[in-house]
Amino acid sequence: MNQKTVRRLPIYIALILLALVSVVPFVWMLATSFKNGPDVYTQVPQLLPLDKKTGEWNPTLGNYEYVFTISGLGTAFWNSVWITCVLVPLKLLIDALAAYAFARIPFPGRDKIFVLMLAGMMVPTITLLVPRLHVTQLLGVYDSPWGIILPNVASVLDIFLMRQFFRTLPVELEEAARIDGAGRMAIFWRVILPLSKPVLAVVTITSFIFHWNDLVWPLIVLNSPDLYTLPLALQQLASTESGRAYYIMAGAALAVIPVMVVLLIFQRRIMQGIAFSGLKS
């Protein structure tokens, strides 16, 4: 027992070093975000928010206040919140309905459509951007929140994952419900969905993280600063205030912290989901 612990000591030391590399950038981000401007630029890196001259305790929330109000990250934060809160459930519903049909309702041409959709996953996003921009202009949703929601409102990968899961559910349950007189939709809502919580959770969480973080599409489809999502506003902040690390780090913290909270709460499901989807595909 004791010998085992000693043998594992180097492993723990290596892991602690790796974990430090992983975490220190975030610690440094937070540390910088609570410092007053002059205290940030010290020759010897200083973790705590101390006054550069006197060495006294000198933290501030001013950077957050500045980026939240003056740089417009407050507006962007709420834009991101409501766009993700509309987009993710809508997407989940559309994907789940399609996945159920692809898994359980046979009709002519179904599998051809499904294979075509899967083949579409190979197309790199960059190839789609220009025509998608044109489509959003034609639909009249360019430079609006719907310009972000509509082009993201379904996901072939999520349909695929849900379909794979639905197929593992025993058909007998559906047959029993059918004998009791339940129609397709009743079966979907009352039998399939309640049994599919694991896959629904994985898809919801990964969708939330992806859309909360997405920079590229908002960059292309949004033009008005008061419609910016948080990543886009942060990118703009990093570009325009490039000499003021304390503002940028406060902005970065606003973008990072909500996702970290989600990760802490749902870590087990996320890890399972990655192992599942990674190995499956």
Add this chain to the structure above:
Amino acid sequence: MASPVVAQRPAETPARPGRRRRPGIGRRDHLIGWLLIAPALVYFIIFLLYPALAALYYSFTEWDLHSAPIWVGLQNYTDLFFDDVKYPHFWKSIQVTLQYTLVAVPLTLVAALGQALLINAIRRGSNLFRLLLFLPVVTAEAAVGAIWRWLYDPQYGLVNAVLGLVGIPRQNWLNTPELVIPALAFIAAWQCGISMIIYLAGLKSIPESIREAAVIDGAGPVQRFFKVTVPMLRPTTFYLVVTGIIAALQVFGLVYVIFSGGGNRSVTGGPEQSGLAYVLHIYLYAFRYNAMGAACAMSFILLVFIMIITFVQFKFMKQEAS
């Protein structure tokens, strides 16, 4: 990706004869099936199928998004490849992207495998370490870019301060052409958490009996690693290499954020275009210079490249399976 799906198809056929006996349900079922996939199908046609085909068409045109596209045949493609006055950085962007891929993918996989092996070797605290090493993955690339720009800061950056402890002189990481690719690749390796989780799952799936057999045969830890673990992880590694290459070829958001600065929406691609990733190059032509036709041509070249890689992957997987 499609092959396992097709293979599983017969699963539901046995249930069908029973259903057939109930009159009308077949046709009504068809209708419900179509209705259920309708929203996803409409989405697919409008935002995937049409854009993909339209991009192919636009790649043969000269188009600024506002006036009507003018058909120019293969000119965009020939100009990209041969006219280095019109597209001076096309080859440079390919070179940068390939270099980045060659450095970032192996570095990421080695980091991921190392972390997975270490975590797999312990019991107590393995969940905590897994979580901590995963944090960089869920971070928005805008934040990743912003944070690392600050860490790589030549004067006040933490990276130089830490390297200074072991006697490595200060570097201007993001402003020295030779250092840009290593600096970007390190960020990629910092974000290796997904590969790490997949490697962990792979390690867990190696049967204990094989390891024990190797121990009985007198294999030491190093021998076991190279003769048992690495071969058993080969499918996992292969999958991660392919997906890693496909992702690395498309690196964009990070370089966009790292090299944007000093003004509103101005992007340079780094010192001497040393960070001008291929997709960043496409982005600049599409959305900065309004050369949509050329941008679509470039993106189709990338598409063909990715399709070749995917095709090779299929071939190998089939070989592996048989």
